[in-house]
Amino acid sequence: MQIGDDVIGHFGELAAAVRDAYDLPDPVYVAELDLDLLRTHAAAPSFTPFGRYPAMTRDVAFLVSRDIPAQRAEAVIWHAAGGDLESVTLFDAYEGTKDNPLPPGQRNLAFSLTFRNPERTLTDEEVEAHMTRIRTALREGLGAGIRE
Numbered sequence: 001m002q003i004g005d006d007v008i009g010h011f012g013e014l015a016a017a018v019r020d021a022y023d024l025p026d027p028v029y030v031a032e033l034d035l036d037l038l039r040t041h042a043a044a045p046s047f048t049p050f051g052r053y054p055a056m057t058r059d060v061a062f063l064v065s066r067d068i069p070a071q072r073a074e075a076v077i078w079h080a081a082g083g084d085l086e087s088v089t090l091f092d093a094y095e096g097t098k099d100n101p102l103p104p105g106q107r108n109l110a111f112s113l114t115f116r117n118p119e120r121t122l123t124d125e126e127v128e129a130h131m132t133r134i135r136t137a138l139r140e141g142l143g144a145g146i147r148e
Contacts (some may be wrong), residue, residue: 001033003041009033041046053121055086058131062144063102066095073109073142080137082129084122087114108147 001010014028052131070090092110095124096102099127113134115127 003038006037006041007034008041025098051086051116051118053117053119055114055116056122056124056127058113058115058127059091059110060113060131060134060138061092061108061147062135062138062142063106063108063147064138064144065140066105066107068142070109073138073144074111076137076141077111077113077134080133081113081115082133084115084117084126084130085113088112088115089114106145 001007002009009032011031012029014024014030016026018024019028060077062073070093074088074090078085089112090109091112092108094102094108094110097106102108107134113131115122115130133148139146
């Protein structure tokens with residue numbers, strides 16, 4: 001077994017003569033690992049502590065061209081939001097049905113946004129200011145029609 005040019009171990013089936021000498025079942029596999037070398041290639045575990053202050057969640061839904069990928073809309077949201085945006089989750093991508101059509105060539109995207117400041121509790125006004133910037137960026141950057 002290798003990582004790059006470093007051989008970190010060997011793995012294989014135990015030879016029949018060795019199996020028989022120790023009265024082991026068939027088959028037996030063994031591995032030998034150089035744990036010190038393996039550790040040099042391992043990423044250090046990371047942990048992000050839970051936030052001390054409460055999160056605030058808002059949803060934003062909008063109509064955009066079907067040609068615009070949801071990832072592009074998410075990137076616009078991240079860029080416009082500012083530093084208090086903690087997570088963005090797409091929870092709906094609706095293209096309409098015969099009984100509930102959308103304008104031709106359009107689809108509805110809906111995201112859940114979580115805001116949190118690591119140093120203090122955010123106010124409703126601060127979160128609404130972030131949401132205003134996000135809505136403006138979606139309108140101007142993607143031609144989105146915000147659904148209220």
